[in-house]
Amino acid sequence: MATIPSTLLLEDRAALAMNAVTGLADDDLDGIPFFSANLLARPARMDHGDWDYGSSHGRLTDAILLTRQMTGGKDWDPRWDTIADRYRQRLFALLADDGLTYRRAHPKGHWLPNANLIDQRATLLAMTTAVVASDDPQAQRAADRQVAALKRIAIKERDVWFYPASEYTKDGWPSSNAIDLHLAPDPASFSGRLIMPLLRYHQATGNTDALELCEWFARLIVEKSGVFNVDGSFNPARAYRSGHFHTRVGTLEGLARLARHTGDHGLTEFVRRSYDWVLGEATRFGWTPGDLADQQYEHETCSLVDLIGLGTTLAGNGLTEYWAVVERFVRNHLAASQLQDVSWVESAPDRSQDEPGWRTYVDVGQRVLGAFCGYGAPNDYVSDVPLGRGHTNDVQACCVGSGVRGLFWAWNSIVTGDHRLTRVNLLLTRGHHAVDVISHLPVEGKVELHVNEPIDELRVRIPDWAGYARLRLQRGDDEWTGAERIWAPDGYLSIPKPQPGERITVTFPMVEQTTTELAAGNEFRTTWRGDDVIAIDPPGRSRPMYGDRPEHAGGVREYELHRPETEWSW
Numbered sequence: 001m002a003t004i005p006s007t008l009l010l011e012d013r014a015a016l017a018m019n020a021v022t023g024l025a026d027d028d029l030d031g032i033p034f035f036s037a038n039l040l041a042r043p044a045r046m047d048h049g050d051w052d053y054g055s056s057h058g059r060l061t062d063a064i065l066l067t068r069q070m071t072g073g074k075d076w077d078p079r080w081d082t083i084a085d086r087y088r089q090r091l092f093a094l095l096a097d098d099g100l101t102y103r104r105a106h107p108k109g110h111w112l113p114n115a116n117l118i119d120q121r122a123t124l125l126a127m128t129t130a131v132v133a134s135d136d137p138q139a140q141r142a143a144d145r146q147v148a149a150l151k152r153i154a155i156k157e158r159d160v161w162f163y164p165a166s167e168y169t170k171d172g173w174p175s176s177n178a179i180d181l182h183l184a185p186d187p188a189s190f191s192g193r194l195i196m197p198l199l200r201y202h203q204a205t206g207n208t209d210a211l212e213l214c215e216w217f218a219r220l221i222v223e224k225s226g227v228f229n230v231d232g233s234f235n236p237a238r239a240y241r242s243g244h245f246h247t248r249v250g251t252l253e254g255l256a257r258l259a260r261h262t263g264d265h266g267l268t269e270f271v272r273r274s275y276d277w278v279l280g281e282a283t284r285f286g287w288t289p290g291d292l293a294d295q296q297y298e299h300e301t302c303s304l305v306d307l308i309g310l311g312t313t314l315a316g317n318g319l320t321e322y323w324a325v326v327e328r329f330v331r332n333h334l335a336a337s338q339l340q341d342v343s344w345v346e347s348a349p350d351r352s353q354d355e356p357g358w359r360t361y362v363d364v365g366q367r368v369l370g371a372f373c374g375y376g377a378p379n380d381y382v383s384d385v386p387l388g389r390g391h392t393n394d395v396q397a398c399c400v401g402s403g404v405r406g407l408f409w410a411w412n413s414i415v416t417g418d419h420r421l422t423r424v425n426l427l428l429t430r431g432h433h434a435v436d437v438i439s440h441l442p443v444e445g446k447v448e449l450h451v452n453e454p455i456d457e458l459r460v461r462i463p464d465w466a467g468y469a470r471l472r473l474q475r476g477d478d479e480w481t482g483a484e485r486i487w488a489p490d491g492y493l494s495i496p497k498p499q500p501g502e503r504i505t506v507t508f509p510m511v512e513q514t515t516t517e518l519a520a521g522n523e524f525r526t527t528w529r530g531d532d533v534i535a536i537d538p539p540g541r542s543r544p545m546y547g548d549r550p551e552h553a554g555g556v557r558e559y560e561l562h563r564p565e566t567e568w569s570w
Helices: 010-023 054-071 078-093 117-134 137-153 176-180 192-205 208-225 245-262 265-281 301-316 322-336 364-368 397-411
Strands: 002-005 036-038 045-047 155-157 160-162 415-417 422-424 435-439 446-451 457-460 472-475 478-481 493-496 503-507 512-519 522-529 532-537 556-559
Touching (some): 002 435, 010 054, 010 078, 010 364, 010 397, 054 078, 054 117, 078 117, 117 137, 117 192, 137 192, 160 208, 192 208, 192 245, 245 265, 245 301, 265 301, 301 322, 301 397, 322 397, 322 532, 422 435, 446 457
Parallel strands (some): 422 457
Antiparallel strands (some): 036 045, 155 160, 415 422, 435 446, 446 503, 472 478, 472 503, 512 522, 522 532
């Protein structure tokens, strides 16, 4: 055990999210998870929906595997294993002999048992994570069949491959006319978002069909679809879901990864142009609109996680200025949008109002503790405004799973590199086999580095707002200031030849400032301490997300940092 500051700890947040990941499981429906929760209802309720199947099982299985990697299974509740196994077995059961995952009919549902392409993405993501985690042979066989099916059902022409509908049926595509007319509805949603898991699966296994699909889908998106405008903005046409942010940014994240894999600098610039446009539509603390029309007032955690993943990918490509964006988003809207207090949620005392297998009102608050918001406001876990669609879902299973992936992407990026050059990119606490990072931010401008392995050079990113004149670097009895020659060409602090057992401390002054953030036409006066929002005006009404955050209160805790033997490459 070590004493560390009581600041934001991402693996702790992932473990908290496991309560919601497993709490969504419905015993009345053989463990199939509820998709949504309405926390403003009196009493609150959870409901099933058409995303309960491949999408939810894939997202939640992915989240469980990522949490295990982040925590090493520490403080793991054995009851979670039972639910995790049910999710896993159902994920495989939903896969048909043709390789695709199919939904199940429900007596009260309006959906058909077809193969939705968004479900394919989540299922392949979970299978890929299982292969990366443990070389899971069952997952690899299933993923191979799924990739082959995705290739088989694509409409292939000389200069483009595409899907002519959002769902494939057991009898094939529902409309031959759509094929004849080259109709590809929302290709970002149904093809573009597949690129990330397809590429990662290729990288993990060498599957050539997966890479071929990535390249054809990238051509469809960039050269043929018109989803992105020339200036990088999103095409707001209703045919393209009115510029839906989750599907657009998720597509860009996959394209950025493909650009790095293939060395395509033009594609990197295409992605960067759109990312910069997106940042202009978001707030500096990470709230994003849902789309450019009726959903613009509803922030999905899924979109924020896409932005975090895209930021880490571009920064890893050498565009290191985006680490600052990732750090702000993780410290603020990702952390703030996780439900840590359910005292305001009213649950029913018994099951008398329940509709078994469809809706429940019992223990809703406790079951979703740790969930990330489904549709949130800039200052509130709940989006309840007389604009757009008004109040909808407060919790969605997709955002619960995505929130954990956002934590993982950030956690996995805090320390990168090897013994020749190790980088500390984000000033957040985590254990690492090369160097432990102990962050006191935002309580104090102080970062401690505990070296575990010999490193030729250690580089530490220093926030722009910290300046350099009053920065101090302490190594044993030696001290340097930011005005001296201790900087690398990329702007990082350079520490040569740190050795195992060495303790290095970097300090700098904290800066407080106030900005006015614009979100879907509404202004929010935001007070910052370093990269953390400490107050926002107007405050939220239902469940305020900013102010009195526990990681800003100071203090210390006893904690054993987890240092995984193998770092996953994502």
